[in-house]
Amino acid sequence: MEREKAILEKLKEAIVNLDIEGVREACREAIDAGIPAYKCISEGMAKGLDMVGEKYEKGEYFLADLVVAGEAMKEGMKILEPWLKEGGVESIGKVVIGTVRGDMHDIGKNIVATMLSGAGFEVIDLGVDVPPEMFVEAVRKYRPHVVGMSALLTTTMIEMEKVVKSLEEAGLRSKVRIIIGGAPVSREYAEKIGADAYARDAVEGVAICKSWVSEEH
Numbered sequence: 001m002e003r004e005k006a007i008l009e010k011l012k013e014a015i016v017n018l019d020i021e022g023v024r025e026a027c028r029e030a031i032d033a034g035i036p037a038y039k040c041i042s043e044g045m046a047k048g049l050d051m052v053g054e055k056y057e058k059g060e061y062f063l064a065d066l067v068v069a070g071e072a073m074k075e076g077m078k079i080l081e082p083w084l085k086e087g088g089v090e091s092i093g094k095v096v097i098g099t100v101r102g103d104m105h106d107i108g109k110n111i112v113a114t115m116l117s118g119a120g121f122e123v124i125d126l127g128v129d130v131p132p133e134m135f136v137e138a139v140r141k142y143r144p145h146v147v148g149m150s151a152l153l154t155t156t157m158i159e160m161e162k163v164v165k166s167l168e169e170a171g172l173r174s175k176v177r178i179i180i181g182g183a184p185v186s187r188e189y190a191e192k193i194g195a196d197a198y199a200r201d202a203v204e205g206v207a208i209c210k211s212w213v214s215e216e217h
């Protein structure tokens with residue numbers, strides 16, 4: 001337990017210090033110590049990124065530092081990914097996921113996508129800066145059970161409502177469940193824009209998607 005705490009702390013610190021090699025090292029150490037990959041993300045790296053965000057707000061860090069912190073997290077993810085996916089499972093449902101138009105943040109969205117595929121979903125990842133038409137097109141083409149949207153900026157969260165409206169206009173809204181996530185959004189916001197759910201993190205998101213497909217079977 002003590003060792004686990006120390007390694008998670010090391011991971012967090014490595015992110016805060018923008019130390020990419022330190023992140024890689026701590027991820028390898030965590031895997032060797034048998035710490036679950038998801039814990040390394042939620043209790044290690046994501047906490048570090050929160051602190052980086054705070055430093056940015058205070059003017060102690062600049063945009064270039066945000067970029068390096070994002071890269072450091074991605075490098076860590078490369079090491080953790082094989083442990084996030086338990087693989088070999090047959091598809092239990094389809095999810096179309098993307099970060100909304102105007103928004104380039106994809107670290108959280110990628111974690112959700114990886115964990116969904118680890119849980120047995122077929123995931124169609126539309127990437128970042130995804131306009132409403134592209135969500136609509138993907139729903140038409142792939143007929144997913146779920147549409148997932150991510151937004152990290154207060155200026156882009158309004159795009160989510162546009163996607164819901166566009167799906168309505170295309171007559172596709174009733175064919176899918178919609179789940180949203182990202183720091184500025186909330187359960188209340190999901191209700192307000194007519195989405196079906198909000199998830200605080202990837203674990204909750206996967207649980208909600210699983211409950212939806214099991215209702216159908």
Ligand code: B12
Nearest residue numbers: 053070104105106107108148150153154181182201202205
């Ligand atoms: C890294 C980072 C960047 C990187 C992104 C790299 C990348 N490839 O993603 C870069 C440098 C590109 C960047 C750019 C900018 N950023 Co930035 N960034 C961050 C930072 C530090 C971390 C975000 C992150 O990855 N967190 C870790 C992940 C794991 O958490 P998460 O995204 O919240 O995801 C989890 C949950 O939310 C949930 N979830 C997320 N999406 C979804 C979707 C579904 C379907 C579900 C179910 C769940 C779910 O599950 C995830 C995993 O558990 C945050 C600060 C913060 N603490 O959030 C600022 C932050 C988001 N950025 C901010 C800003 C202002 C910007 C810029 C405008 C800066 C600028 N002046 O240019 C630009 C905008 C660019 C753009 N158009 O998108 C502000 C936003 C303020 C606001 N309220 O709008 C923040 C909050 C920093 C701050 N405190 O000021 N950024």
